[in-house]
Amino acid sequence: MTEPVDPRSDEIRARQRSRSIVMAIALAAFAVLMFAITIARMGLKP
Amino acid sequence: MTTLTLPHQADLPTDWRDFVALTKPRVMALVVFTGLCGLLAAPGWIHPVLGFTAVLCIALGGGAAGALNQWYEADIDALMKRTADRPIPAGRMDPQSALHFGVGLAALSVLLMGLALNWLAAAILAVSILFYVFVYTIWLKRRTPQNIVIGGAAGAFPPLIGWAAVTGDVTALPLLLFAIIFLWTPPHFWALSLFVRSDYAAAGVPMLPVVAGPAATRRQIMVYTLVMGAAAVSPWALGLAGPVYGVTALVLSLGFLGLAAAVAANRATDPAGMQPERRLFAFSVFYLFALFAALVLDRWLLA
Numbered sequence: 001m002t003e004p005v006d007p008r009s010d011e012i013r014a015r016q017r018s019r020s021i022v023m024a025i026a027l028a029a030f031a032v033l034m035f036a037i038t039i040a041r042m043g044l045k046p
Numbered sequence: 047m048t049t050l051t052l053p054h055q056a057d058l059p060t061d062w063r064d065f066v067a068l069t070k071p072r073v074m075a076l077v078v079f080t081g082l083c084g085l086l087a088a089p090g091w092i093h094p095v096l097g098f099t100a101v102l103c104i105a106l107g108g109g110a111a112g113a114l115n116q117w118y119e120a121d122i123d124a125l126m127k128r129t130a131d132r133p134i135p136a137g138r139m140d141p142q143s144a145l146h147f148g149v150g151l152a153a154l155s156v157l158l159m160g161l162a163l164n165w166l167a168a169a170i171l172a173v174s175i176l177f178y179v180f181v182y183t184i185w186l187k188r189r190t191p192q193n194i195v196i197g198g199a200a201g202a203f204p205p206l207i208g209w210a211a212v213t214g215d216v217t218a219l220p221l222l223l224f225a226i227i228f229l230w231t232p233p234h235f236w237a238l239s240l241f242v243r244s245d246y247a248a249a250g251v252p253m254l255p256v257v258a259g260p261a262a263t264r265r266q267i268m269v270y271t272l273v274m275g276a277a278a279v280s281p282w283a284l285g286l287a288g289p290v291y292g293v294t295a296l297v298l299s300l301g302f303l304g305l306a307a308a309v310a311a312n313r314a315t316d317p318a319g320m321q322p323e324r325r326l327f328a329f330s331v332f333y334l335f336a337l338f339a340a341l342v343l344d345r346w347l348l349a
Contacts, residue, residue, distance in 0.1 A: 040095040
């Protein structure tokens with residue numbers, strides 16, 4: 001017995017993967033920005 | 047069940063590029079530029095990181111407004127060739143994703159602006175998003191041929207927000223910058239809508255050239271150009287900007303007026319005969335960029 005395989009499962013995985021990568025980059029950039037804003041608001045020159 | 051009519055891609059995860067397309071990146075370029083100019087023209091110093099954050103928030107807020115606009119307008123977008131390939135009408139994104147994305151982005155941009163800069167800038171940003179979505183998209187766009195005038199008001203907020211992000215207040219000059227973009231939008235957009243044979247009529251959107259005809263549209267372009275020119279020169283006349291800005295604004299506005307006069311004199315109803323409209327549209331984009339660049343240059347040369 002084999003389970004029915006969605007013929008588009010490769011495409012689905014590829015899209016999930018690229019979305020995860022974009023999300024990771026966006027979150028990392030947001031964390032860096034938050035740090036930079038904190039330093040700037042404390043009045044320290046970078 | 048109506049789900050059977052959904053395009054076959056509907057159950058694929060939406061490509062991330064479609065979320066970017068939802069934010070109308072080309073509109074964002076203008077929003078970022080005018081917001082940045084408002085920020086640079088404001089008196090006082092701002093930390094570059096905070097300046098960057100302010101412009102980012104303006105861009106994200108504009109993107110949120112674009113996403114919410116596309117969420118609400120999917121029905122009419124589907125009826126027009128220019129917009130039928132947007133993510134929602136094309137079936138590549140489910141409407142609720144667009145709604146959540148838009149609301150999330152709007153909340154993020156306003157909160158970040160409030161926490162990193164100040165709450166006046168955040169409040170104006172919130173008002174501009176709400177105005178674009180509720181007053182323009184939902185309320186007036188489908189009801190009045192002056193819809194684009196109302197939409198122009200939403201696009202006129204960025205320099206005001208950029209200014210408020212630096213100074214924490216709003217004075218006469220940023221209000222004049224608001225007025226200039228507000229008055230610039232109708233001639234800019236109506237010139238385009240004259241020579242682009244669009245299908246607004248099919249979608250039931252009362253665009254001025256569709257409802258009132260080319261002659262009335264050309265007259266209105268002229269009227270708005272006259273008032274816009276006066277607004278563009280007024281910062282100099284009132285002593286709020288120097289001669290670099292003043293002379294640039296005067297020359298650019300006279301050029302705009304000359305092209306608008308050529309449009310007013312044109313009688314063509316076929317897009318093939320609408321060279322004056324094409325020229326006015328192309329010049330209008332250059333006009334706004336040059337005018338705001340001159341304002342920044344003016345302030346930095348004087349300082």
